[in-house]
Amino acid sequence: MKILCALLVAFIPVLHATPGGPPNIVLVMADDQGWGDMAYNGHPRLKTPNFDAMAREGVRFDQFHAAAPVCSPTRGSVMTGRTPNRFGCFSWGHTLRPQEVTIAEVLQKSGYRTGHFGKWHLGSVQKASPVSPGASGFDEWVSAPNFFDLDPILSDGGKAVPFKGDSSDVTMDLALKFIRGCAQKDQAFFTVIWFGSPHSPHRALEADRALYADQPEKLRDFYGEITAMDRAVGRLRVELKTLGLRDNTLLWYCSDNGALPKVGSAGKHRGNKGSIYEGGLLVPSLLEWPAEYAKPKVITTPCVTCDIFPTLLAVTGAKQEREVPLDGENILPLLEGAAQKRVKPIGFWNHPTGGISTPSDKWMSELLADQQKGIEPADSARLAPDAGKITKTYPLDHHPGHSAWIEWPWKLHRIEKKSPDVTWELYNLATDPEEEHVLIAEQPERVAEMRQQLEDWLEGVARSLNGGDYAK
16 A cells, blocks of 8 residues: 555656746634734824735735634634635534645646645644645645644654744745745745734734734733734735745635634624624635736735635646535636626624634643653644544524625525524625614525525535535
């Protein structure tokens, strides 16, 4: 079996980076940065000169949504193009299912060299896990099981390694090393850079804190972490240019959920992280691909993290080996100006299943200590060996929690706290971005149509959740 696997690996094609060919791809994601946590979106104090330059020079998305209002599910949506409840990633700390096909796996088989750096939070970062970055399509990975801060311990392909410095600087150092290595071999690359900031506990370098000396202590650290991310992204842009790669590299930035309460900014939008209202879903998003989009543009059509997967398929010409329902759509027509609206409405479903604790600092410290002693970690449950088992069947006609359906400019909310009681809310996001004025009574025909679409979608998601998309 090992010989067969080695042979299969040997026949993975190598895609050489050529002008006019498929681009290098870099996906960058923040952890808990809200829509308003950017100077270019009007924040009165934050200093984000590199993000501001991207917003000025590249593609700025003004209505970009996380697929979920918390981290792990949104990250799963990027990897799969699917709303996360389809594979049971209900909340933070839930994993991918090994049955899911990730964008890393697809691009790896198409000849890209694949690398993951930073926060994973879709499973274990131990080598033997079925849901590690390595098992999910990444050739190289230096990753953390959850958010991480100053002087982190990260898993380098399964080996715990301590690092020094700001977490965003450390993450970018690792990613740039990978990119340089690919550039030296003229190898096309797919690089995922997932920062651990600005997630709490907010510990910024003193030099970054000093930029906000007039602010309260908590804000100094929170703003300082965003400044560190900005600096890291600036280094990435400079390095791509220095290597002669910037023109044909697609760089896509976003956050994993909406704004943190108290310290973060959702702008004028209702809600925060954890909420299906726009403040919990809208995130900053920027894209650069100078070879294709040399002039700046602003996309006001709603988009979602599920769109990343099908868009990258279209960009690269890569194919899925197994067709499954995707919730995202290829947004190249929007980027190219051939379309003004999306084809698919966007669905959200915040299931009431709670999160699972994944304390990165504790786990990585213990992994390091065990490995230094030459022993295997005692807690095998952290490997998530049963991530692919489907042990529960969910009803197709009962959809607890808070779900929503965006068909611009309309957004319909379905709130089921206790079955069979369901509350419905309808808002016009174009005229009411704060989601304050319920229009159920004024739009009965529209509500009936959108309600049916949402409930049909929820039933389809439940079928996927029950394993309906996997070969028996």
